[in-house]
Amino acid sequence: MSLTFRALLPERSFDVAFDLAPGETLAVLGPNGAGKSTLLTLVAGLLAPAEGRAELDGKVLFDVTARRSVLTEPRHRGVSLLAQEALLFPHLTALENVAFGPRSRGQHRAAARSTARDWLDRVGMGELASRRPSQLSGGQAQRVAVARALAADPSLLLLDEPLAALDVTVAPALRTLLRDVLADRSAIIVTHDPLDAFLLADRVLILEDGRIVEAGATAHVLTRPVTPFGARLAGLNLVEGQATPAGFRAANGLEVPLAEHAPVGARLALTVRPADVAVSRRAESGQGFSSVGAEIDDVEHRGDHVRVHAAGLAADVAPAAVVALGMAPGVPVFLGFRHEDATVYPV
Known part of the structure; x- marks a missing residue:
């Protein structure tokens, strides 16, 4: 009916x-x-x-x-x-x-x-x-x-x-x-x-x-x-941004090249799983990888992993890594991911 x-x-x-x-x-x-x-x-x-x-x-x-x-x-x-x-x-x-x-x-x-x-x-x-x-x-x-x-x-x-x-x-x-x-x-x-x-x-x-x-x-x-x-329901990070001549750019400074052309200024969204986001104390660079620096907002224990929040992203890391890197609110870190693990699409 x-x-x-x-x-x-x-x-x-x-x-x-x-x-x-x-x-x-x-x-x-x-x-x-x-x-x-x-x-x-x-x-x-x-x-x-x-x-x-x-x-x-x-x-x-x-x-x-x-x-x-x-x-x-x-x-x-x-x-x-x-x-x-x-x-x-x-x-x-x-x-x-x-x-x-x-x-x-x-x-x-x-x-x-x-x-x-x-x-x-x-x-x-x-x-x-x-x-x-x-x-x-x-x-x-x-x-x-x-x-x-x-x-x-x-x-x-x-x-x-x-x-x-x-x-x-x-x-x-x-x-x-x-x-x-x-x-x-x-x-x-x-x-x-x-x-x-x-x-x-x-x-x-x-x-x-x-x-x-x-x-x-x-x-x-x-x-x-x-x-x-919707992103929380799907268990995804959602970062909003826009298309630039270089690709996707978010307000937090995160930049990712686009696999498909989008008009400059077009609204875009980027999603990536927290498990695919890496956290480090030093900036990592390389082809096919993007990162952004920020201070940690929050750290929460979730069973067998710890979720770290910074720069509008969440990253799931092992408890041992939290201890080794001294992760705590206010500590500066870099969060990054491989381009192949992220999806960018028009909003």
């Missing part, structure tokens, strides 16, 4: 428009307060926009202007919302919880239970159909919640951080399950985890302050980010 969406909510500084193709899964990411949950609640009908219009496969979800306000009730939208918590009815068994959706859509009790059993089997919970939520683990309850959401046969599935409340040992299995059930199904998933976007989404939309700042195919957005948040 296709979705067209545009909504304005001035009191939340929210102004977002996008389209969702039939069978497409869209991952919505962004920092806290970016407007991710607002987007879901508007689509689900739990919140009304000040202005805007949304259609799901030709059905109007809302159409609000200064002169009229058309708001389809949530239960008539053909949308299912799967939240962080399972939110199962505590007095109903797993089977009855899953059958609730089909029943609310008019199915007879026997048919609804048959549909519920099919979905419980599909999510691996068929043997626990008679248990109540209090008798289920967190991972089991969330599997039942997935079955309940899908048993209602929604035109659009909304997922709000569906793995956030799960133990790290349980989340991978449910992520695999979601990848299977979302195939060829229209869905929007709000998440903080870039792994969810990599494995579940066809396309990514990044929000900041209620606006779209990046959007596109998942592989493109997470390999060629244009915002600091």
Whole structure:
């Protein structure tokens, strides 16, 4: 089912428009307060926009202007919302919880239970159909919640951080399950985890302050980010600069030759993995290598490596190197990388 969406909510500084193709899964990411949950609640009908219009496969979800306000009730939208918590009815068994959706859509009790059993089997919970939520683990309850959401046969599935409340040992299995059930199904998933976007989404939309700042195919957005948040999600350094007659030049003085011509003055971005950035106390030079000098801003321990921040770059180095070079905030160093390890592209 296709979705067209545009909504304005001035009191939340929210102004977002996008389209969702039939069978497409869209991952919505962004920092806290970016407007991710607002987007879901508007689509689900739990919140009304000040202005805007949304259609799901030709059905109007809302159409609000200064002169009229058309708001389809949530239960008539053909949308299912799967939240962080399972939110199962505590007095109903797993089977009855899953059958609730089909029943609310008019199915007879026997048919609804048959549909519920099919979905419980599909999510691996068929043997626990008679248990109540209090008798289920967190991972089991969330599997039942997935079955309940899908048993209602929604035109659009909304997922709000569906793995956030799960133990790290349980989340991978449910992520695999979601990848299977979302195939060829229209869905929007709000998440903080870039792994969810990599494995579940066809396309990514990044929000900041209620606006779209990046959007596109998942592989493109997470390999060629244009915002600091997108770069952090992708685990990359992002340095902005412009094209000069000599190549790429950043405000921090970093210069890198360009593999492809770009008009002088054109805005460019350079990305490089922290693991590919070397740190030294003396400037290194040579063909195919660029470096920049600066004082260290911060040093943070990250398990088996230490991340050093300077000149707008992050470098992952071994703890022994930190000790040997006396790396600490305020110490002058040089950070550099091989040109082949960096990617430069237009913004």
